[in-house]
Amino acid sequence: MIKTQEQIKKIRIAGKILANVASQIKEVIAVGVSLKELDKLTKRLIEKAGAEPTFLGYHPYGAENPFPASICASLNSVVVHGVPTDYRLRSGDILKLDFGVTYQDYIADAAFTVGVGKISEPAQRLMEVTQHALQVGIKECRSGKTLGDIGWAINHYVAKHGFSVVKGLSGHGVGIELHEDPPVFNEGQKNTGLKLKPGMVLALEPMVSAGDPYILQLPDGSYATRDKSLAAHFEHTVLITTKDPEVLTK
DSSP states (O other): OBOOHHHHHHHHHHHHHHHHHHHHHHHHOOTTOBHHHHHHHHHHHHHHTTOEESSTTOOOTTOSSOOOSSSEEEETTEEEOOOOOSOBOOTTOEEEEEEEEEETTEEEEEEEEEEOSSOOHHHHHHHHHHHHHHHHHHHTOOTTOBHHHHHHHHHHHHHHTTOEEOTTOOEEEOSSSSSEEEEEOSOOOTTOSOBOOTTBEEEEOOEEESSOSOEEEOTTSOEEETTOOOEEEOBEEEEOOSSSOEETTO
């Protein structure tokens, strides 16, 4: 789980490319834009930067088919793993975009949620709480802390604001593979679980429901809230150092 300095250099470059692409994608998300258009643009921008879209063709264990796109595009009650379609964004939609960048075989992963057009006040609040929950989790990413500290901090913050951490989905190690050990859960107990050490690279990703925490899998392989409530998702790739955590996808 400990990456070498040479590996970290390449993951850091992948993270910078991802952050630059994400900022460009956010500028074009608007009413009338299709999810497939966003997917094609993301692929083009990643390749223009000299990297590859990690998700395209990714075949996780247990999945029937490889993932067919460069981004996961998840709308409203869909939490993660939504497959881009010809659907055109409408005012009030909550869009979650999740994608990875591979640079010289090393990987960074991140996600963000955007409101399209005019969204409701509760939807705006859900997004803000989820985004801040990620920052709360990142603050726990220090050498000597534990995975349980991260999970407890995220869940405590989310619950305090009246929302639910989605059950059954988690963050993960990342860098050499897209999904590596350890799993990084969004709930846990303080001072429990794996102790964090310098050189670990973790993808933290709070996934939060406005309703109950339970999910179901849809026919396209995506996961949605069981009660059809809105969901938000933010993710960063984070390096554990001897000092402050370094967010590689910021």
